[in-house]
Amino acid sequence: MSYDTGDTAWVLTSAALVLFMTPGLALFYGGMVRTKNVLAMLMNNFWCMGIVSVLWAAGVYSLAFSGKGELIGNLDLGWLSGALHTPATGLEGLTIPPFAFMAFQLMFAIITPALITGAITDRIRWAAWAWFVPLWLLLVYTPIAHWVFSPSGWLFKEGALDFAGGTVVHINAGIAALAAVIVLGKRKGWPAYPMPPHNLPLTLIGAGILWFGWFGFNAGSALAGNELAATALVNTHMAAAAALCSWLLVERIRGGHATTLGAASGLVAGLVAITPCAGFVGGMSPIYIGLIAGAVCALAVGLKNKFGYDDSLDVVGVHLVGGIIGSLLVGVFADTAYNGAGADGLVESGTFDLLGKQVLAVGATLLWSGLLTAAILLVLKKVLPKGIRVSEEDEDTGLDLTQHSETGYALDRV
Amino acid sequence: MKLIVGIIKPFKLDDVKDALKDLGVQGLTVSDVQGFGRQRGHTEVYRGAEYTIDFVPKVRIEILVDDGDVQRVTDKLVETARTGKIGDGKVWVVPVESVVRIRTGEAGSDAL
Numbered sequence: 001m002s003y004d005t006g007d008t009a010w011v012l013t014s015a016a017l018v019l020f021m022t023p024g025l026a027l028f029y030g031g032m033v034r035t036k037n038v039l040a041m042l043m044n045n046f047w048c049m050g051i052v053s054v055l056w057a058a059g060v061y062s063l064a065f066s067g068k069g070e071l072i073g074n075l076d077l078g079w080l081s082g083a084l085h086t087p088a089t090g091l092e093g094l095t096i097p098p099f100a101f102m103a104f105q106l107m108f109a110i111i112t113p114a115l116i117t118g119a120i121t122d123r124i125r126w127a128a129w130a131w132f133v134p135l136w137l138l139l140v141y142t143p144i145a146h147w148v149f150s151p152s153g154w155l156f157k158e159g160a161l162d163f164a165g166g167t168v169v170h171i172n173a174g175i176a177a178l179a180a181v182i183v184l185g186k187r188k189g190w191p192a193y194p195m196p197p198h199n200l201p202l203t204l205i206g207a208g209i210l211w212f213g214w215f216g217f218n219a220g221s222a223l224a225g226n227e228l229a230a231t232a233l234v235n236t237h238m239a240a241a242a243a244l245c246s247w248l249l250v251e252r253i254r255g256g257h258a259t260t261l262g263a264a265s266g267l268v269a270g271l272v273a274i275t276p277c278a279g280f281v282g283g284m285s286p287i288y289i290g291l292i293a294g295a296v297c298a299l300a301v302g303l304k305n306k307f308g309y310d311d312s313l314d315v316v317g318v319h320l321v322g323g324i325i326g327s328l329l330v331g332v333f334a335d336t337a338y339n340g341a342g343a344d345g346l347v348e349s350g351t352f353d354l355l356g357k358q359v360l361a362v363g364a365t366l367l368w369s370g371l372l373t374a375a376i377l378l379v380l381k382k383v384l385p386k387g388i389r390v391s392e393e394d395e396d397t398g399l400d401l402t403q404h405s406e407t408g409y410a411l412d413r414v
Numbered sequence: 415m416k417l418i419v420g421i422i423k424p425f426k427l428d429d430v431k432d433a434l435k436d437l438g439v440q441g442l443t444v445s446d447v448q449g450f451g452r453q454r455g456h457t458e459v460y461r462g463a464e465y466t467i468d469f470v471p472k473v474r475i476e477i478l479v480d481d482g483d484v485q486r487v488t489d490k491l492v493e494t495a496r497t498g499k500i501g502d503g504k505v506w507v508v509p510v511e512s513v514v515r516i517r518t519g520e521a522g523s524d525a526l
C-alpha cells in the first residue's frame with residue numbers, strides 16, 4: 001500500500017491532539033470542583049484513557065467501523081487482527097494507514113464518556129464509575145458512532161451530517177449527563193450551600209488545552225492534510241472566539257461582571273457547536289454559529305436551577321445544548337461550495353431537507369443515549385454492593401480521601 | 415501580663431506591624447482567619463448563579479505585653495488599623511497567667 005505521507009502525518013498529529021483534550025477537560029472540570037474532590041475528577045477522566053483504549057483494541061473499534069450492518073458492526077477487526085492494513089468498511093478510499101484512522105477514532109471514544117464526569121462530580125462512587133465507562137462505551141457510544149461515522153450506519157446513509165461528533169460526542173455525552181444526574185441525585189447541600197470553583201486558573205488552562213486539542217478533533221476529521229482540513233481549522237477557531245465574546249456579552253448585559261469562568265465556558269460552547277459543522281460550512285458562518293452558541297448556552301446553564309437537577313458543572317447546558325445548536329445549524333449553514341461531499345442547508349438550498357435529517361439524527365441520539373444511560377446506572381445501583389453513590393459521610397469528607405486515599409493539596413505544614 | 419488580640423483587615427497588617435515595632439514591641443503572632451461581624455459577607459457569581467459568602471477573610475494578631483504597656487500598644491493598634499469603614503475589626507485584652515521562653519526557661523516578664 002502507498003499512503004500520502006502528508007495526510008498521514010496530519011491525522012497522526014491530530015490523534016495526539018485529541019488525546020490531549022482529555023487531561024485538558026480534567027483540568028477544566030477539576031478547577032470547578034471543591035478542593036476535596038479535585039483528584040476524583042482527574043481520576044474519572046484518566047480512567048477513560050485507560051479502559052477505553054484496551055476495550056477499543058479488543059473489539060469496540062471493530063464493532064464501530066467494520067462490517068455492513070446498519071445498526072452495529074462486526075468483530076472482523078477484533079483483537080486488532082488485520083486492522084493495520086484492512087480499511088474500515090466504506091473508507092477504502094482514505095490515503096492514510098487504517099491504523100491511523102483507528103487511533104484517531106479511539107481518542108474520540110476516550111473523551112466522550114469523560115465529558116459526563118462534569119455532571120456527576122462530588123458524589124459518584126469510584127467503583128460505579130469504573131464499571132459505568134466500559135458498559136457505556138459498549139452499549140451507548142459504539143452503536144451511535146457506528147450509525148453516524150461509519151458509512152454502513154443508518155444515519156450516515158440517511159444523509160445526516162456530523163463532521164466531527166456533534167451527535168456522537170456532544171449530544172450523546174450531554175443527554176447521558178442529564179440521565180445520570182437524574183438517577184444519581186443532587187449533591188448534598190445543593191443548591192442551598194455555595195460550592196464555588198476552587199481553582200479557576202486550572203479551569204482556564206484546561207479550556208486553553210481544549211481549544212488547542214480541538215484543532216485535531218475537527219480539522220483532523222478531514223482525515224487528510226488538505227483544503228478541507230484548513231477550512232475546518234479556521235471554522236473551529238472562529239466559532240470558539242465568537243462564542244467567547246457572546247457569552248461575556250450576555251453576562252455583562254444580565255447585570256453582572258464579565259467573568260473568567262464565562263470566557264472559558266463560552267469558548268467551549270463555541271467549540272462544541274462548530275464540531276458537527278466544521279467541514280461543511282465556511283465564510284462567516286462559523287462566527288454566526290459561535291455567537292449563537294455562546295449566547296444561548298450562557299442562558300441555558302441557568303435551566304438546572306429552574307428544574308432542580310444538579311448538573312454540577314453544566315455538561316447539559318454546554319454540551320447538550322451546544323451540540324444540538326451545532327447539529328441543527330449544519331442544516332442551516334451547510335454549503336457544498338466548501339465541501340462537495342456535504343450538502344446544502346437552508347440558506348443555500350432554500351429547503352428543509354437537510355435540517356429534517358439533522359433533527360432525525362439528534363432525536364435518535366437523545367433517545368438511545370438517554371434511555372440506555374439511565375438503564376445502565378439503574379442496573380449498577382442494584383448490582384453493586386454499595387450502590388453508585390458515596391455515603392453522606394464520605395461526601396462530606398470528600399472523594400479524594402475516601403475513594404482514592406489521597407488529597408490534592410498538602411499545603412499546611414502542620 | 416496581658417494578651418492583646420486584634421482582628422484586623424488583612425491589608426492593614428503591614429502598617430500595624432511597622433507601628434508596633436516602632437513602639438518597641440518585641441514580637442507578635444499573626445494568622446489568617448475568617449469570620450463575620452456587622453460587615454457580613456459578599457456575593458460571588460459563577461455562570462449566573464449567585465453565591466453568598468458569609469465569612470470575610472481577616473488577620474488575627476496576638477501580642478503578649480506587660481501590664482504597663484497594654485494601653486499604649488492597644489491604642490497604637492486601634493489607631494493604625496482604623497479606616498473608619500465597616501469591617502475594621504476588634505481588639506480585646508485578656509489576662510495571662512504565666513509565660514515561659516522555651517530556649518532559656520525564663521519565666522514571667524523576663525520571657526516577654
